[in-house]
Amino acid sequence: MSSKGWTIEKALQTGVTMEEGAYNLYSNASKMVKSSGSKQMLKELAQDELKHMEYFEKALKDPSKVVADAQTALKKTIKDLGVTDPLKEPELSPDATYQEVLLYAIKSEKNANIFYLSLAKEFSGNNIAKVWENFAQQEAGHKQKLEKEYDDVILADN
Ligand SMILES: [Fe+2]
Numbered sequence: 001m002s003s004k005g006w007t008i009e010k011a012l013q014t015g016v017t018m019e020e021g022a023y024n025l026y027s028n029a030s031k032m033v034k035s036s037g038s039k040q041m042l043k044e045l046a047q048d049e050l051k052h053m054e055y056f057e058k059a060l061k062d063p064s065k066v067v068a069d070a071q072t073a074l075k076k077t078i079k080d081l082g083v084t085d086p087l088k089e090p091e092l093s094p095d096a097t098y099q100e101v102l103l104y105a106i107k108s109e110k111n112a113n114i115f116y117l118s119l120a121k122e123f124s125g126n127n128i129a130k131v132w133e134n135f136a137q138q139e140a141g142h143k144q145k146l147e148k149e150y151d152d153v154i155l156a157d158n
């Protein structure tokens, strides 16, 4: 299913909610793990997501800082972003194990990466495309860290 009718404004709002969800996910996960290495990694991820959320919040308050021709660009509708709305993905169960949390997080990071890449492509030419490319890279980096954690902690234990 693809989502139609995206605007930069909707993308920024979706970004805020999505990044807040990621922040909560890593904050909660950092409390459930005992290993200090895992705790540290999850806290760092949480901080990255918090920065992403704050960036989008600022951008919504003052779009002219991140979007060229903000007044027109913000409301301009993209025909088809070609991705599923990240906010419509299923939620993680509150009693999930650390293994389930990691798998969920890896999938979310992949979705975030695809979401930001599609936005960058769709708005190429606007200066916000660079922002989204940068975010896409960061989320890909998060996914790698989580995959390494999965190998080190979950696979090593079995
Ligand atoms: Fe993020």
Ligand SMILES: [Fe+2]
Pocket (backbone or CB within 6 Å): 022, 049, 109, 112, 138, 139, 142
């Ligand atoms: Fe992330």
